[in-house]
Amino acid sequence: MRLGVNVDHIATLRQARKTSNPDPKDAARICEQAGASSIVCHLREDRRHIQDTDVWRLRQSITTRLNLEMSIAKGIVAIALAVKPAQVTLVPERRQELTTEGGLDIVNLRGRLKRVVRTFQERGIEVSLFVDPIIRQLQAAQDLGVEMIELHTGRYAEASAPRLRLHQLRQLSKAAQAARKLEISVAAGHGLDYDNVSAVVEIPEIEELNIGYAIIRRALFVGLQDAVREMVGLVSVPS
Ligand code: PXP
Numbered sequence: 001m002r003l004g005v006n007v008d009h010i011a012t013l014r015q016a017r018k019t020s021n022p023d024p025k026d027a028a029r030i031c032e033q034a035g036a037s038s039i040v041c042h043l044r045e046d047r048r049h050i051q052d053t054d055v056w057r058l059r060q061s062i063t064t065r066l067n068l069e070m071s072i073a074k075g076i077v078a079i080a081l082a083v084k085p086a087q088v089t090l091v092p093e094r095r096q097e098l099t100t101e102g103g104l105d106i107v108n109l110r111g112r113l114k115r116v117v118r119t120f121q122e123r124g125i126e127v128s129l130f131v132d133p134i135i136r137q138l139q140a141a142q143d144l145g146v147e148m149i150e151l152h153t154g155r156y157a158e159a160s161a162p163r164l165r166l167h168q169l170r171q172l173s174k175a176a177q178a179a180r181k182l183e184i185s186v187a188a189g190h191g192l193d194y195d196n197v198s199a200v201v202e203i204p205e206i207e208e209l210n211i212g213y214a215i216i217r218r219a220l221f222v223g224l225q226d227a228v229r230e231m232v233g234l235v236s237v238p239s
Helices: 008-017 024-033 052-061 074-083 106-122 135-144 154-158 162-181 197-201 213-222 224-236
Strands: 002-006 038-042 066-070 087-090 126-131 148-152 185-189 206-211
Touching (some): 002 185, 002 213, 002 224, 008 038, 008 213, 038 052, 038 206, 052 074, 087 106, 106 135, 135 162, 162 185, 162 197, 197 224, 206 213, 213 224
Parallel strands (some): 002 038, 066 087, 126 148, 148 185, 185 206
Protein backbone atom coordinates (compact mmCIF):
# COMPACT_ATOMS: atom_id res chain seq x y z
CA MET A 1 0.00 0.00 0.00
CA ARG A 2 1.29 3.48 -0.88
CA LEU A 3 1.71 6.30 1.61
CA GLY A 4 1.02 9.92 0.72
CA VAL A 5 2.32 12.37 3.32
CA ASN A 6 0.41 15.60 3.90
CA VAL A 7 2.80 18.46 4.71
CA ASP A 8 0.17 21.10 5.61
CA HIS A 9 1.22 21.27 9.25
CA ILE A 10 4.81 22.13 8.40
CA ALA A 11 3.25 25.28 6.96
CA THR A 12 0.99 25.67 10.01
CA LEU A 13 4.12 26.00 12.14
CA ARG A 14 5.73 28.46 9.75
CA GLN A 15 2.57 30.58 9.56
CA ALA A 16 2.59 30.89 13.37
CA ARG A 17 5.46 33.38 12.85
CA LYS A 18 4.81 34.24 9.19
CA THR A 19 8.46 33.55 8.33
CA SER A 20 9.92 31.34 5.60
CA ASN A 21 10.76 28.32 7.79
CA PRO A 22 10.03 25.48 8.24
CA ASP A 23 9.54 25.05 4.52
CA PRO A 24 7.08 22.38 3.25
CA LYS A 25 9.39 21.89 0.26
CA ASP A 26 12.23 20.75 2.56
CA ALA A 27 9.82 18.52 4.46
CA ALA A 28 8.58 16.97 1.22
CA ARG A 29 12.14 16.03 0.22
CA ILE A 30 12.69 14.22 3.52
CA CYS A 31 9.32 12.46 3.21
CA GLU A 32 10.22 11.24 -0.27
CA GLN A 33 13.64 10.02 0.89
CA ALA A 34 11.92 8.16 3.73
CA GLY A 35 9.61 6.30 1.34
CA ALA A 36 6.53 8.44 0.74
CA SER A 37 4.91 7.72 -2.63
CA SER A 38 3.32 11.14 -2.95
CA ILE A 39 3.17 14.51 -1.28
CA VAL A 40 -0.20 15.95 -0.33
CA CYS A 41 -1.04 19.55 0.48
CA HIS A 42 -4.32 21.39 0.90
CA LEU A 43 -4.57 24.92 -0.44
CA ARG A 44 -7.40 26.19 1.73
CA GLU A 45 -9.41 29.23 0.74
CA ASP A 46 -8.37 31.01 3.96
CA ARG A 47 -4.67 30.11 3.35
CA ARG A 48 -4.27 29.13 6.99
CA HIS A 49 -1.26 26.94 6.24
CA ILE A 50 -0.22 26.19 2.64
CA GLN A 51 0.26 29.33 0.52
CA ASP A 52 0.04 29.62 -3.27
CA THR A 53 3.85 29.81 -3.56
CA ASP A 54 4.17 26.55 -1.60
CA VAL A 55 2.09 24.74 -4.19
CA TRP A 56 4.22 26.06 -7.04
CA ARG A 57 7.47 25.22 -5.25
CA LEU A 58 6.31 21.73 -4.28
CA ARG A 59 5.26 21.09 -7.86
CA GLN A 60 8.71 22.10 -9.08
CA SER A 61 10.78 20.28 -6.49
CA ILE A 62 9.16 16.97 -5.65
CA THR A 63 10.21 13.81 -7.44
CA THR A 64 7.16 11.67 -6.69
CA ARG A 65 3.61 12.99 -7.28
CA LEU A 66 1.89 16.10 -6.00
CA ASN A 67 -1.66 15.49 -4.81
CA LEU A 68 -3.34 18.86 -4.30
CA GLU A 69 -6.33 18.81 -1.98
CA MET A 70 -8.76 21.55 -2.73
CA SER A 71 -12.32 22.82 -2.76
CA ILE A 72 -14.11 23.56 -6.01
CA ALA A 73 -14.10 27.35 -5.42
CA LYS A 74 -13.34 29.15 -8.71
CA GLY A 75 -10.13 30.87 -7.54
CA ILE A 76 -8.65 27.64 -6.21
CA VAL A 77 -9.54 25.73 -9.37
CA ALA A 78 -7.80 28.44 -11.43
CA ILE A 79 -4.59 28.05 -9.39
CA ALA A 80 -4.69 24.26 -9.65
CA LEU A 81 -5.10 24.44 -13.43
CA ALA A 82 -2.07 26.72 -13.64
CA VAL A 83 0.11 24.60 -11.32
CA LYS A 84 -0.94 21.32 -12.93
CA PRO A 85 -0.26 18.81 -10.12
CA ALA A 86 -0.33 15.10 -10.99
CA GLN A 87 -3.59 14.76 -9.06
CA VAL A 88 -6.22 16.84 -7.35
CA THR A 89 -8.39 15.58 -4.51
CA LEU A 90 -11.63 17.52 -4.30
CA VAL A 91 -12.86 18.07 -0.75
CA PRO A 92 -15.66 20.06 0.90
CA GLU A 93 -14.44 23.08 2.81
CA ARG A 94 -15.96 25.20 5.55
CA ARG A 95 -14.11 28.17 6.93
CA GLN A 96 -14.81 27.45 10.60
CA GLU A 97 -13.77 23.80 10.56
CA LEU A 98 -10.46 22.76 12.10
CA THR A 99 -9.93 20.18 9.38
CA THR A 100 -11.99 18.59 6.59
CA GLU A 101 -14.93 17.28 8.58
CA GLY A 102 -16.88 15.20 6.09
CA GLY A 103 -16.82 13.84 2.57
CA LEU A 104 -18.14 15.56 -0.53
CA ASP A 105 -21.86 15.29 -1.16
CA ILE A 106 -21.32 14.12 -4.72
CA VAL A 107 -25.00 13.30 -5.21
CA ASN A 108 -26.08 16.91 -4.62
CA LEU A 109 -23.04 18.60 -6.18
CA ARG A 110 -23.09 16.45 -9.30
CA GLY A 111 -23.62 19.34 -11.75
CA ARG A 112 -20.78 21.54 -10.46
CA LEU A 113 -18.45 18.61 -9.93
CA LYS A 114 -19.01 17.34 -13.47
CA ARG A 115 -17.68 20.56 -14.99
CA VAL A 116 -14.68 20.74 -12.64
CA VAL A 117 -13.77 17.05 -13.06
CA ARG A 118 -13.93 17.31 -16.83
CA THR A 119 -11.79 20.48 -16.88
CA PHE A 120 -9.04 18.76 -14.88
CA GLN A 121 -9.16 15.52 -16.83
CA GLU A 122 -8.97 17.36 -20.16
CA ARG A 123 -5.66 18.80 -18.95
CA GLY A 124 -4.29 15.42 -17.91
CA ILE A 125 -4.76 15.94 -14.16
CA GLU A 126 -6.14 12.91 -12.31
CA VAL A 127 -9.11 13.53 -10.06
CA SER A 128 -9.94 11.92 -6.73
CA LEU A 129 -13.05 12.72 -4.70
CA PHE A 130 -12.99 12.65 -0.89
CA VAL A 131 -16.13 10.78 0.20
CA ASP A 132 -17.77 9.23 3.21
CA PRO A 133 -18.11 5.43 2.91
CA ILE A 134 -21.64 5.59 1.49
CA ILE A 135 -22.52 3.45 -1.53
CA ARG A 136 -24.74 5.98 -3.37
CA GLN A 137 -21.95 8.55 -3.16
CA LEU A 138 -19.60 6.04 -4.81
CA GLN A 139 -22.11 5.40 -7.59
CA ALA A 140 -22.32 9.16 -8.15
CA ALA A 141 -18.50 9.25 -8.30
CA GLN A 142 -18.55 6.58 -10.99
CA ASP A 143 -21.07 8.62 -13.02
CA LEU A 144 -18.55 11.47 -12.98
CA GLY A 145 -15.83 9.20 -14.38
CA VAL A 146 -13.20 9.91 -11.73
CA GLU A 147 -10.08 7.75 -11.50
CA MET A 148 -10.05 7.51 -7.72
CA ILE A 149 -11.98 8.13 -4.54
CA GLU A 150 -10.52 8.73 -1.08
CA LEU A 151 -12.59 7.27 1.74
CA HIS A 152 -12.93 9.56 4.76
CA THR A 153 -11.63 7.54 7.71
CA GLY A 154 -12.49 10.20 10.29
CA ARG A 155 -15.48 8.40 11.81
CA TYR A 156 -13.41 5.24 12.21
CA ALA A 157 -10.50 7.15 13.74
CA GLU A 158 -12.74 9.02 16.18
CA ALA A 159 -14.75 5.98 17.34
CA SER A 160 -13.45 5.09 20.78
CA ALA A 161 -15.92 2.31 21.62
CA PRO A 162 -14.65 -0.99 20.11
CA ARG A 163 -18.03 -1.96 18.63
CA LEU A 164 -18.49 1.39 16.96
CA ARG A 165 -14.94 1.28 15.66
CA LEU A 166 -15.52 -2.17 14.18
CA HIS A 167 -18.75 -0.95 12.60
CA GLN A 168 -16.94 2.00 10.99
CA LEU A 169 -14.17 -0.30 9.78
CA ARG A 170 -16.76 -2.56 8.13
CA GLN A 171 -18.33 0.46 6.43
CA LEU A 172 -14.91 1.36 5.04
CA SER A 173 -14.32 -2.20 3.87
CA LYS A 174 -17.75 -2.44 2.16
CA ALA A 175 -17.27 0.93 0.49
CA ALA A 176 -13.79 -0.05 -0.72
CA GLN A 177 -15.17 -3.27 -2.21
CA ALA A 178 -18.02 -1.38 -3.88
CA ALA A 179 -15.65 1.17 -5.36
CA ARG A 180 -13.40 -1.53 -6.82
CA LYS A 181 -16.46 -3.20 -8.37
CA LEU A 182 -17.21 0.17 -9.97
CA GLU A 183 -13.61 0.15 -11.24
CA ILE A 184 -12.55 3.15 -9.19
CA SER A 185 -9.19 3.11 -7.37
CA VAL A 186 -9.42 3.53 -3.62
CA ALA A 187 -7.41 5.71 -1.27
CA ALA A 188 -8.29 6.52 2.35
CA GLY A 189 -7.31 9.03 4.96
CA HIS A 190 -8.07 11.40 7.78
CA GLY A 191 -7.29 10.93 11.44
CA LEU A 192 -5.12 7.87 10.84
CA ASP A 193 -2.23 7.39 13.25
CA TYR A 194 0.36 4.82 14.34
CA ASP A 195 -2.19 2.93 16.46
CA ASN A 196 -5.26 2.84 14.25
CA VAL A 197 -3.71 2.49 10.78
CA SER A 198 -3.03 -1.28 10.76
CA ALA A 199 -6.69 -2.31 10.64
CA VAL A 200 -7.20 -0.10 7.59
CA VAL A 201 -4.08 -1.54 5.93
CA GLU A 202 -5.80 -4.94 6.06
CA ILE A 203 -8.55 -3.80 3.68
CA PRO A 204 -7.13 -5.19 0.42
CA GLU A 205 -9.02 -2.88 -1.93
CA ILE A 206 -7.36 0.25 -0.47
CA GLU A 207 -4.26 1.15 -2.46
CA GLU A 208 -3.10 4.35 -0.79
CA LEU A 209 -3.31 6.11 2.55
CA ASN A 210 -2.89 9.86 2.97
CA ILE A 211 -1.69 10.84 6.41
CA GLY A 212 -0.57 14.19 7.78
CA TYR A 213 -1.17 15.28 11.33
CA ALA A 214 -0.02 12.11 13.12
CA ILE A 215 3.24 12.02 11.16
CA ILE A 216 4.11 15.68 11.71
CA ARG A 217 3.16 15.36 15.41
CA ARG A 218 5.50 12.36 15.80
CA ALA A 219 8.24 14.12 13.83
CA LEU A 220 8.54 16.68 16.64
CA PHE A 221 9.95 13.94 18.85
CA VAL A 222 11.70 11.48 16.54
CA GLY A 223 12.40 13.59 13.44
CA LEU A 224 10.51 13.62 10.17
CA GLN A 225 12.56 10.93 8.49
CA ASP A 226 11.92 8.35 11.22
CA ALA A 227 8.28 9.39 11.59
CA VAL A 228 7.70 8.74 7.88
CA ARG A 229 9.79 5.54 7.85
CA GLU A 230 7.78 4.10 10.75
CA MET A 231 4.52 4.87 8.97
CA VAL A 232 5.80 3.44 5.67
CA GLY A 233 6.62 0.27 7.63
CA LEU A 234 3.11 0.01 9.05
CA VAL A 235 1.45 0.73 5.71
CA SER A 236 3.59 -1.70 3.70
CA VAL A 237 3.20 -4.77 5.91
CA PRO A 238 -0.32 -5.98 6.62
CA SER A 239 -0.43 -7.09 10.27
N1 PXP B 1 -7.00 13.21 3.19
C1 PXP B 1 -7.76 14.31 3.07
C2 PXP B 1 -8.66 14.42 1.89
C3 PXP B 1 -7.70 15.36 4.02
O1 PXP B 1 -8.47 16.44 3.89
C4 PXP B 1 -6.78 15.25 5.09
C5 PXP B 1 -6.63 16.38 6.06
O2 PXP B 1 -6.03 17.46 5.42
C6 PXP B 1 -5.99 14.09 5.16
C7 PXP B 1 -6.14 13.08 4.22
C8 PXP B 1 -4.98 13.89 6.25
O3 PXP B 1 -5.63 13.87 7.48
P1 PXP B 1 -4.75 13.84 8.81
O4 PXP B 1 -3.98 15.12 8.81
O5 PXP B 1 -5.77 13.74 9.90
O6 PXP B 1 -3.85 12.65 8.70
